[in-house]
Amino acid sequence: MNIRSIEEINHKISSGDATVLTAEEISQLVRDGEKPKAEEIDVVTTGTCGIMSGTAAILHLKVSEPGKFKKAKKILLNGVPGYPGPCPNEFLGTIDLVVYGTTHSIYESDYGGGFLLKDIISGKDIVVEVESVEGDKLETTSNISEIATAKIIGTRMAFKNYTAFINPKSEHVSSIFHAIPMEGPFKGISFSGCGELNPIQNDPKMKTICMGTNILLNGSEGIMIGEGTRSTSEKPNIMVAADMHDMDPHFIGGFKTAAGPEIFNSIGIAIPILNQKILENTYILNEDINLPIADIRGRHNILSTTNYGVMWNDVDERPSYHPKKCNECDLCLVRERCPTIAYKRYLNRKRCFGCGMCAYSCPYGAFTMKTGKVKFEIDQEIVETKVACRQSDIRRAREITLKLKEIIKNGDFSIHKC
Ligand code: SF4
Ligand code: SF4
Incomplete structure (x- = not known):
């Protein structure tokens, strides 16, 4: 039974009285042995950031004076x-045009x-350049x-369930699921997903996430259009749209993979706490979320399973850089x-994604990073x-969950009724 309505939550938000916690703050309370009550919390903000291939921009821009050409x-x-x-x-x-986040430059x-x-x-x-x-x-x-119109549509975003990948054989495999051709046998694992912060992980039946839900896409307030392509009840994802003019470039970017450049996005979603059950779904912890490990050759050939606690608990989020150890190779x-081109002559920490490839790759320890170890039986x-x-x-x-929390605390956000 609901203890409050969306209208009551929106009223509290607009009057600056809403109690808002991030999914991480809820998880910390749970780890500390506390079980927060729905009466005490109005909204939980969730978020995820990762490679999301289903990204397209719809643009409308002027390229010449009228009458110069018929059409592009x-x-x-x-x-x-x-x-x-x-x-x-x-x-x-x-010209009206669509450009994909996954398309590669013909020059570089x-x-x-x-x-x-x-x-x-x-x-x-x-x-x-126009022809x-x-x-x-x-x-x-x-x-x-x-550019008068610039919108991003994400056709398949924020998947609840991801897969980790490994190469059980000796031959290297190039794919979008690793920054370099994946070495084997069993030399390093790649994975996606933000575990206990993921929006759908915190509302697995999508009771409060639906068409019309207000979201943050790369810092811009947008909307969920509906379920994403390939979304199922077991593996849900969402389709979203937002205006690029309001986006923060920090939350979006390119990510080089062994199969060419990809795109990452960041999404924040607010979960209204209508009842205790909805709040209890947000108690989810990284260690409780399974992460299947698949052969990188066949994404559905599951070899074993780990969990997001192994991936995100007690690890470094960013590398340490020790310039004195650099051997000037x-x-x-x-x-x-480096997938985001964060390291050229110096380390650009703002561009860094925390992927770990620098620590994995530098033979002289100029970059170090604790990224976790996976152990399984096969x-x-x-x-x-x-x-x-x-x-x-x-x-x-985390940053997008905090940004969304701040927007809600400032009274500038409304929750959609599903
Ligand atoms: S690989 Fe490592 S040691 Fe070699 S130049 Fe790059 S940072 Fe320096
Ligand atoms: S963790 Fe290292 S390789 Fe990855 S984005 Fe940051 S600097 Fe680049």
Whole structure:
């Protein structure tokens, strides 16, 4: 039975009286042996950050004066191909287009849609190349202040259940699930998911998360459109949309994988505490959440199972950098492999994703990081391997839960009734 309504929660939010805790704060209370009561808490904020391939931007931008060309046939943004349309914008000098977060630049192998969308949101000038249906070519620049419409749609976001990957054989395997061709046998594991912070993990039956739910997508207030593609009751995910003009570039970006650049996003969702059952769902702890380990060759060939406690409890969220240990190698494996290009001549901590590839790769210990070890039995043998690559960032996930908490505390948010 509900102890309060959405209307009552919204009234408390707008009057600044709502009690809001993050999912992590709830987990900490539970770890400390406390069982918070629904009477004491109005909203729990949840969040996740990770590679989310189902990301597309819908843009409308001016590229010339009207009458210069009939309509666009091809378009490149910083070398990343977009798809002109669906509106033809005949003779207007403007183009509607869709660009995918997973599309790769035709000029630079390390650049793609995720890096492009971050650059757009950062306000950088973007080089726009257009080929018209008549075969004419034009080149211009644009930036977010000139792009009238810029929205991101995430078609498959915030999956509740992810999988970890390992390579049981000797041959390396290139895939989007690791930053480098995955070495084997059993040399390092990769995984995604933010465990106890994940929105759907905190509301597994999606009683309070539905079409129309207000969300934060990369810091911008957006909306859940519905369930995502490939969403099932066992493995739910969501489809979302938000305006890029209001996004914070910190929460989005490119992530290089062995199969080319991908994109990461950050999503925050507020769970209204209507009753004790809804609150108790948020008691979930990392160690209680199973994480299947699959052969990277066949994503459904499950070899064993671990849990998110192994991945996120008692680990480092960011690497330690020891410049004095750097041996100035001819080929710096950190520079080559860092998925977010956080390490060039120095470590850009703002760009760092905490993936762990630097510590995994540097042969001289210039980067160190405790990323956790996974131990499991396979064919009656014990396998122990370390986490080589995290494709989710627990720090950004926490930051988005805190940002959402702050917005709600400031009275600037309303909860949707499902
Ligand atoms: S791999 Fe390590 S030691 Fe070598 S240049 Fe890079 S940071 Fe320095
Ligand atoms: S953890 Fe290391 S490799 Fe990963 S993003 Fe940060 S600096 Fe780059």
